[in-house]
Amino acid sequence: MLVRVLLGLPKASWRRRVQGLLAERSVITSCVAPGEALLDRLERSSSDLVILARSELPEDPSAMAGTVAQIRQLPDRPELIVLVDRDNPAMRAALLSAGVLAVVDQGLPEDVLGDTLRTLIRRRREDAQRSLRAERAEDQCRLSDFVSKSPTMELFLEVVSRVVPSSSSLLVLGETGVGKERLARAIHAEGPRAKAPFLAVNCAALPEGLLETELFGHEEGAFTGATRARRGYFELAHRGTIFLDEIGELPPHLQVKLLRVLQERRIQPIGGETSVGVDVRVMAASNRDVVADMRAGKFRADLYYRLGVVTLTVPPLRERREDIPTLVESYLEHFRVRLARPVVGIEPAALEALTSYPWPGNVRELINVLERAVLLSSGPRITLGDLPPETRAGFLTPPSAEGASAHDPSPRGSALLAMPWQEARLRALESFERTYLEALLQACGGRIGEAARRAQINPRFLYDKMRQLGLRKEGFRRPASSAASRE
Numbered sequence: 001m002l003v004r005v006l007l008g009l010p011k012a013s014w015r016r017r018v019q020g021l022l023a024e025r026s027v028i029t030s031c032v033a034p035g036e037a038l039l040d041r042l043e044r045s046s047s048d049l050v051i052l053a054r055s056e057l058p059e060d061p062s063a064m065a066g067t068v069a070q071i072r073q074l075p076d077r078p079e080l081i082v083l084v085d086r087d088n089p090a091m092r093a094a095l096l097s098a099g100v101l102a103v104v105d106q107g108l109p110e111d112v113l114g115d116t117l118r119t120l121i122r123r124r125r126e127d128a129q130r131s132l133r134a135e136r137a138e139d140q141c142r143l144s145d146f147v148s149k150s151p152t153m154e155l156f157l158e159v160v161s162r163v164v165p166s167s168s169s170l171l172v173l174g175e176t177g178v179g180k181e182r183l184a185r186a187i188h189a190e191g192p193r194a195k196a197p198f199l200a201v202n203c204a205a206l207p208e209g210l211l212e213t214e215l216f217g218h219e220e221g222a223f224t225g226a227t228r229a230r231r232g233y234f235e236l237a238h239r240g241t242i243f244l245d246e247i248g249e250l251p252p253h254l255q256v257k258l259l260r261v262l263q264e265r266r267i268q269p270i271g272g273e274t275s276v277g278v279d280v281r282v283m284a285a286s287n288r289d290v291v292a293d294m295r296a297g298k299f300r301a302d303l304y305y306r307l308g309v310v311t312l313t314v315p316p317l318r319e320r321r322e323d324i325p326t327l328v329e330s331y332l333e334h335f336r337v338r339l340a341r342p343v344v345g346i347e348p349a350a351l352e353a354l355t356s357y358p359w360p361g362n363v364r365e366l367i368n369v370l371e372r373a374v375l376l377s378s379g380p381r382i383t384l385g386d387l388p389p390e391t392r393a394g395f396l397t398p399p400s401a402e403g404a405s406a407h408d409p410s411p412r413g414s415a416l417l418a419m420p421w422q423e424a425r426l427r428a429l430e431s432f433e434r435t436y437l438e439a440l441l442q443a444c445g446g447r448i449g450e451a452a453r454r455a456q457i458n459p460r461f462l463y464d465k466m467r468q469l470g471l472r473k474e475g476f477r478r479p480a481s482s483a484a485s486r487e
Contacts, residue, residue: 001125001128001196001197001235001236001237001238001239001240002026002027002028002231002235002236002238002276002278003026003027003028003048003049003121003124003125003128004028004029004030004045004046004047004048004049004231005022005027005028005029005030005047005048005049005050005051005121006029006030006031006032006041006042006045006047006049006050006051006078007019007029007030007031007032007051008031008032008038008050008051008052008053008056009031009051009052009053009056009083010053010055010056011053014053014083014106015031017106018051018083018117021110021113021114021117021118022117022118022121024118025277025279026125026238026239026279027121028276030045038050038052038056038071039067039070039071042071042074042078043074043228044220044227044228044229045220045228045229046076046228046229046230046231047076047078048076048078048079048124048125048128049078049079049080049081049101049120049121049124050071050078050079050080050081051080051081051082051083051117052080052081052082052083053082053083053084054082054083054084054085054091054095057082057095061094061098064094064095064098065097065098065099068080068098068099068100069098069099072099079101079120079124080099080100080101081100081101081102081103081104081117081120082095082100082102082103082104083104083105083106084103084104084105084106085105085106085107086105086107087105091103101120101124102116102120104116104117140189141182141183141185141186141189142186142189142190143157143160143161143164143186143187143190145182145186146160146179146183146186148320148322148323149322149323149326150315150319150320150321150322150323152315152319152320153315153320153323156312156313156314156315159310159312160183160187160312163187163310163312164187164190164191165191165192166191167191167192167193167281168281168309168310169262169281169282169283169284169306169307169308169309169310170184170187170282170283170284170307170308170309170310170311170312171247171283171284171285171286171290171304171307171308171309171310171311171312172184172283172284172285172311172312172313172314173285173286173287173290173311173312173313173314174285174287174313174314174315174316174362175287175314175316175360175362176287176361176362176364177361177362177363177364177365178314178315178316178317178362178363178364179314179362179363179364180245180285180287180314181200181243181245181285183312183314184198184200184241184243184283184285185198185243187283188240188241188243188281188283191241191281193239193240193241193281196237196238196239196240196241197236197237197240197241198237198240198241198243199233199236199237199240199241199242199243200242200243200245201214201215201233201242201243201244201245202245202246203244203245203246203247203249203250204245204246204249205246208251208254209223211250211251211254212254212257212270213230213232213270214232214233215232215233215234215254215257215258216232216234216257216261216267216268216269216270217229217230217231217232217234217235217267217269217270217272218230218232218269218270218271218272219269219270219271219272220271221271222269222270222271222272223270223271226270226271229269231269232267232269234261234267234278234280235267235276235278237278237280238278238279238280239279239280240280240281241280241281241282241283242280242281242282242283243283243284243285244258244282244283244284244285245284245285246285246286246287246288247284247285247286247290247307248286248288248290248293248298248299252300255299255300255303256300258303259300259302259303259306261278262282262303262306262307263306265277265278265279265280266278282307284307290304291304316359316362317359317362317363317366318358318359321355324351324354324355324366325351325355327363327366328346328351328354328366328370331366331367331370331371332345332346332370332374332382335370335371335374335375336374339371339374339375341374341375341377342380343374343377343380343381343382344380344381345380345381345382346381346382347381347382347383347384349383349384350373350382350383350384350386350387350392353384353387353391353392354366354369354387354391357390357391357392360470360471360472360475361470365470369387369388369391370382372388373386373387389430389468390430390434390468390469390470430469433465433469434469434471437451437462437465437466437469437471438471438476440454440455441466441471441473441475441476442476444476445476445477446473446474446475446476446477447473448462448463448473
């Protein structure tokens with residue numbers, strides 16, 4: 001992250017000297033204006049470090065301690081460095097006991113003073129980065145989590161391994177739930193920026209006005225209610241990675257601003273008069289067809305090519321079914337420990353049902369299903385009955401005349417015969433509903449109004465039934481060129 005340093009030094013010669021010593025890309029220095037109260041300035045702006053002359057603090061030890069405490073309790077919890085023009089052991093002890101980070105003799109040689117201040121700044125940056133990682137801590141993601149038996153996934157991971165060491169921008173595409181953010185975190189964790197922050201922003205979850213502030217920050221008075229300056233994610237992610245999820249939802253004017261950041265590697269907070277250089281690796285993700293949006297004029301082509309120096313398209317779970325047993329085993333162990341449940345495995349019929357299911361919600365849906373199953377299971381192994389109806393409906397479809405008979409000893413037939421009449425009837429009904437609605441939505445190109453009209457049912461009932469079965473209208477839409485009309 002960038003470190004903001006506020007100078008409270010009354011002598012112009014001191015200010016020039018310290019600013020010269022701290023002139024580097026990752027440090028932003030500003031000065032308290034003549035006649036401006038230090039605390040007023042700190043309450044309106046963001047600062048990590050305050051470098052003060054001893055004369056700027058009260059002489060009385062208790063008043064001095066009170067001022068230091070007030071500064072340390074501000075939202076950014078800035079650290080204080082006090083410059084003195086003579087060494088006084090009693091004064092040094094009083095300042096340190098009041099909570100000052102360091103007391104530095106401003107008469108030190110240029111190189112020694114510079115090294116001392118830069119060391120203190122580096123310590124502050126490392127503390128802030130540890131704090132950021134702790135605030136946003138999630139399960140540590142590694143590329144080994146994605147080890148796969150699927151040829152499709154193995155080829156994909158081979159490409160991923162080549163982009164890990166670089167700082168090039170990445171565009172991660174894939175359906176909802178395939179693990180785009182988790183992949184981005186793993187790439188960051190194994191790359192050269194691993195010790196710096198990884199900050200994720202969901203571009204679809206924030207209102208347009210707030211999103212600009214979150215990304216780029218703002219100055220005091222930039223808009224109504226901006227009573228103090230605030231840093232954005234790009235500044236906080238300096239030397240690290242920023243992950244822009246749902247990038248396809250970014251408004252046009254923010255697409256322009258993001259493109260400028262990618263080209264110039266500089267940001268300008270809202271209301272700011274100057275830009276600030278940042279060193280950030282940008283990863284973006286979308287579950288939309290960004291190329292189609294670009295051709296339709298909804299997404300800037302120049303931004304697409306800037307973001308997609310390398311484009312990674314994560315395969316959906318249905319295209320790598322070989323990985324489902326391994327994923328099931330891994331997450332069952334995870335939830336067994338986390339939920340303190342005595343579940344040690346899964347029955348073959350239940351595993352076959354999970355392997356056969358199309359997983360429209362991908363790995364995220366699989367995780368939710370397994371957590372539910374572990375929570376509700378009454379025995380040591382997950383059974384077919386512990387799974388949600390939609391995941392076992394296709395598996396329990398009665399055999400056709402061309403297929404196995406009702407006496408078929410295979411898992412499908414035996415699982416069906418093991419159920420009471422009412423439950424078997426319910427499962428057959430669920431299977432019929434899925435087959436019927438999939439065919440209906442396919443015929444209607446995913447248009448809910450048209451599908452409801454053909455089926456002579458209420459559109460709200462159709463929506464509810466689709467949600468129960470895990471069906472999404474987007475999966476049935478035809479290409480724009482062949483669509484006769486839009487809802």
